[in-house]
Amino acid sequence: MSTRPEVLFPLFATLTSLDGVGPKTAAALEHAGIATPRDLLFTLPNSGIDRTRYDTVQGLETAAMVTVEVEVLRHMPAPTRGRPYRIEVRDAAVVFQLIFFHARGDYLERQMPVGARRVVSGKLEHFDSMAQIVHPDHILPLEDAAAIPGFEPVYPLTAGLTQRTMHKAAASVLSLAPELAEWIDPGLVSREGWPDWRSALTQAHAPTSQGDLAATTPARQRLAYDELLAHQLTLALARVDRRKKRGRITRGDGRYKSRVLKSLPYQPTAAQVRAIDEIAADMASDTRMNRLLQGDVGSGKTLVALMALLVAVEAGGQGVMMAPTEILARQHVEGLQPLAEAAGVVLELLTGRDKGAERAAKLAALAAGQIGILVGTHAVFQKDVAFHDLRLAVVDEQHRFGVRQRLELGAKGTRADVLVMTATPIPRSLALTQYGDMDVSILDEKPPGRTPVKTALVNIGRVDEVVDSLRTAVASGRQAYWVCPLVEESETVDLTSAEQRFKTLRSALGDGVVGLVHGQMPPAEKDAAMARFVAGETGVLVATTVIEVGVNVPNASIMVVERAESFGLAQLHQLRGRVGRGSAASTCVLLYRAPLNETGRRRLEIMRQTEDGFRIAEEDLAIRGAGDLIGHAQSGLPRFRIADLERQAALMEVAQRDARALLTQDPGLTGARGQAARHLLWLMEQDKAIRLLSVG
Template sequence: MRPALLNPAFTPINRLKGCGPKLAALIEKLTGGRLLDLWWHRPSGLVDRRYRPTIAEAQPGRICTLEISVEKHFPPRTPRLPYRITVSDATGSLTLVFFNGREDYLLRALPPGETRVISGQIELFDGRAQMTHPDRIGTPAEIAAMAAVEPVYPLTAGLSGRVMSKLVDEAVSRAPVLPEWLDPAYQKRQGWGDWQGALHRLHKPEEAEDLEPFTPWRSRLAYDELLANQLALLLVRRRLKRLTGRPLVGDGRLRDKLDKALPWPLTNAQRQAIAEIAGDMASERRMLRLLQGDVGSGKTMVALYSMLVAVEAGAQAALMAPTEILARQHAETLAPYAEKLGVKLALLTGRDKGKARAALLEQLASGGIDIVIGTHALFQGDVAFHNLGLAVIDEQHRFGVGQRLGLTNKGEGVDMLVMTATPIPRTLSLTAYGDMDVSKLTEKPPGRKPVDTRTVAAERLPEVMEAVARKIETGERVYWVCPLVEESEVSDLAAAAERHAALREKLEARLGAGSIGLVHGQMPAADKDAAMEDFVAGRSKLLVATTVIEVGVDVPEATLIVIEHAERFGLAQLHQLRGRVGRGGKPGSCLLLYYGKLGETSRARLKIIRESDDGFRIAEEDLRLRGAGEVLGTRQSGLPDFRLADLAAHADLLATARDDAKLILERDPTLKTPRGEALRHLLYLFERDAAIQYLQSG
């Protein structure tokens, strides 16, 4: 049960004064629909109205607050002209300018002969001072009651800053006093107040520095969020570790045979990872290990060795991939080895129907299949295993926790190995996986050469198209990646659909009908798979795509990738995309097309991607240069979306939160002490309540 003290946090925003259904819908789209969503909606700037000069002293370009006498109104002769009002004080005069100004409103707001206070930016026009659309107008008493410094919030179309400020103000005023969950000594050392005081201060910046991530109030709230994250992860992890596993010890016969069948020896990093996994599988505890490997580091082979441990021990293994095309690719890669070893391997996807599917399921349930590779079809209700011992999950960030557990629930004490080709900086890894055991593949198998990466200005687009055509005429294949699917009014990014049309017009006659394919995330899954299969099979030679091609897809003939608007992509993403080429022995090339003049950060980022082939270094640099919210795109990667913590700025707080969470659970495993009770409030406040149930059940 959620503590009653927290009920205000989950009050719908339409209970706030003046927040009707239309306004509530706009805010919900921007922040979420509860008061706590407004609490976490941080100001992005401020308006300082403390500068109160006379008209003669007012500096152009600064926001100033002036007390003036209203002289005369000059309504425009035609609607196209602005409405002007002359105002003055003892030192001079000023013109107020309103475009599309309504006379009735302006006469009420600024009646001639009256004293008013206005606030806005002064500018010079033909040598005369004017103020266009003052953003505050009122009587001296009204302005005196107004805050001298106002926070500025991120907004959405149809929502004004003044309305947003008012609603956030009211929401924050309803924040309750909660029991203190911080360690008193640590809190004192950091000089932090209570969480409610920190929340109030977050929304009352007085100087530009108050918006920085290192202020005491922001640091306190960031720590609260990170502590909730780490505590929840440890609770989930503790429960998984308590779930009894079963020792799976192989005799090595299949792995020895595989060693002899491989075209080249395993790297040291692969051997190390296999040893760590086999050690976990042999223990009484259930394995939960993350295998991180850069593009082309040989994760699939490590997965095969791990699955063979299970088969040697008399159990079955399953490998789950996020897309059908990836599942098929894994099956095609591993099937020849399985055949040589006498291991029965099968593929199960959503495409399997009727008798064929029924026969496959029967074999799986009777133990006739040793290794099954598939999509999320593997954890559907009618899929039963004879004796599932190991579940391997590929590109695990594409699956929800529920889907992962759905597969491990198909057997007794199933070990889990999760794999990702997205190198994740240590800080991000901690927030997503806590202290999960990690194996890293840091070497490339022999024969893998770095992809030749170059930056090219968009003005050279015709040359790039010509280079693409020449590549294809030599029998090679090319990817062309764009960030968006269709042109939108708000964005000038190259759209995949538009680029596809332009490339067809320019090159199809030369390359042959149907030689230019298109794949993007908004296509139906079947169409997407068909377009990818055409490219894999060589029916299309040039594939225009959005980032859906990013992970795992293996086309050995693809040797060139063109990435348009490279300056807008994350480094980790560029590195992933670049890994799609040069996988078949021939060297790969990557052209990063950029538009306009590059800023300093963009230039630094593209320089790193040109110079480095180390995905882990690239990911760390991306985090440093762009901050965590951008790295990997949090929503796409399944990494938590922090609203108060900035992982690049608060990495030290994350380390402390991890140690604190460990200590808390060692001393008070059921969170029953007074601090433990306060920490339950913290978990609910940051919506990590799923972890609370593990306190009871764990």
């Protein structure tokens, strides 16, 4: 069934097929991201107005929403231009006024003839102790008053749309929604007390109180689950599809790995051993590995990656490790070279800087199989880079590489295994959303030798004290980072620039003690400044966030972050991870400007309380939301209309289990529930998944 089922046709028709939607309204809806009746069906009210009926407005608070029956007493047209038109009315107890600006008197006289009874609804105000309603939302004869709901749903709007239009269109699309067979596991539906799909939609579009708008109501929870289930089914189908593609059995004999372990001055952590075993088992199977290695700053991912690369070399093949920047690629080589030498394995670096004869020699050695492990930047994608027998590709810092590059890299080797490493702890719900098609290994322990970092919050007013203690630390041979938020003075954003801070610290600490790196420097200058700091020639490095990812200077034990409240939690956590890499006790000073807003205070407090990157990531998700956490542009996150990743993370896990279980029982989705699940995939526009099914 690779064409959309007929029962869903009305939901994918034109918007103008709905009541009250003409070409102009359709254009306004499309501008709001609503292109089909189906999109409108999943655009739920986001608030509501209580229109409870009262006998009288007497004694009610200003700004209360009132719905009341009145008798029209007299019309008082505007005495002069710009003054309002007033109508005096009486309810069961008091006389008050309805106010209209720029009104047409003849229209109002027809609407509300003197002596007539009407039901009016609007916001109550008091002016000169007289109660009044300015421009009532509803004015209806008694026989039509039932059309005013006790609780009126309010839809999200953009220019050119009114609530009335939305109500009419929503009622129309609900009448088109077909009865569909149940695609959710029946046990789950009854355990959660969820309504069926059509009832859930009807209830969600017709809330009867503020409580009905909560994401936790059975109707809304069920609709959110439908979205998550469709997404997880798509990922699970992609996973099944990938597993059908034969991998290669890559089994090591342990000879290189054991030499490396002997040369280490410490024992790997239990988490590292577990991850190494999981990866080796994947490589030894005949399906292609697609695994995510998630580890906090300093949890020892590089050793795990090297052990995996050595399995490839032990099996007579090659491995490649890719980093997003040249600085990181060089750092990996510095860290890995001594271990590779201990094992007796040839490891080489390939970057965009390799030119001419040197590059040609490296490529020839690679093609001949003389290089066991290649480390590089995206330069390894170039056409002329050919491996003798590529078995494993390791990609560092996943969020800089798209899925497309992962595939290109895999294509360099015949059926190569892929291991993706990320140093950014991702909350479980987001990991499932972004990498739900991958298997995950987590490093949740720090290797021995990593010293805990003490975190202090200091008001920027005390900056001189910080500089004084820095002077003492540098004199005793310690090194420090000083991170500034912006590079240049900007009038709009009052943040101290790196240039300014560099000058003040240089005059306080002396020439030659302070170095500077920022994003606008030429690469060669930046590398030279970093190299001087790594070599210990400069004691303090003033930097913008260019140092966030990956730099490793074990002697640096102090991190000062200026205007810390303007950074995100994940960034602060990454920056703090730059210190605590040596044996010296390390400190992270978060300089903030008072008064802090609620979010700023919460962020800094979390930093002070914990060094656990996963807990920090969960908090960051709660504060910022999913899109911001990964950056909307490259987040690759699906756009859910109803599901809320921050608040419904637990549902995502249930959806993943449910999707995988369904495909295990019914791989072709041909059974009764499988057929219903196909409807769900069409409904959620998961055409990619449908194609995988039709191929399979």
